[in-house]
Amino acid sequence: MRGGGNMNNMMKQMQKMQKKMMKAQEELHEMTFEATAGGGMVKVVANGKKEITDVEINEEVVDPDDVDMLQDLILAATNDVLKQVDDKTNDTMGQFTQGLPGGGMF
Numbered sequence: 001m002r003g004g005g006n007m008n009n010m011m012k013q014m015q016k017m018q019k020k021m022m023k024a025q026e027e028l029h030e031m032t033f034e035a036t037a038g039g040g041m042v043k044v045v046a047n048g049k050k051e052i053t054d055v056e057i058n059e060e061v062v063d064p065d066d067v068d069m070l071q072d073l074i075l076a077a078t079n080d081v082l083k084q085v086d087d088k089t090n091d092t093m094g095q096f097t098q099g100l101p102g103g104g105m106f
Contacts, residue, residue, distance in 0.1 A: 021096045028092050035080035037073040044077040050085050052078065 028048040036043045041061040045054035061070055 017096060021093065024092050024096070028089060031088065033081050033084045033088070035077045035084060037077040037080070042070070042073040042077045044074070044081045046081045046085055048085055048088070050082055052081075 031048040032045060032053070033048070034043060034045045038061055041058040043054075043056040044052060045056075046052050055074065057070070057074075061073065063069070
């Protein structure tokens, strides 16, 4: 049976890569990301699972007459922190998909 050894070897390599991917994904999920807006008046914290874990709003930015500004700051900080998670996910997981057809699926 020619080529059988190559197939077994390839399967072992794939299993090894899968374990590395799972470990990298676990580490990514445990990471914490934070972003601020308005010069630090609003801070949003997220984990690597893209779950918002904390929002801090400086009381100086809370103006009942300008709720729109506060909403914009929260949106800006939230979008920034989620982009950070996406960028780190792509950097971390992209190493496993380089050169594969359909690579970069994360």
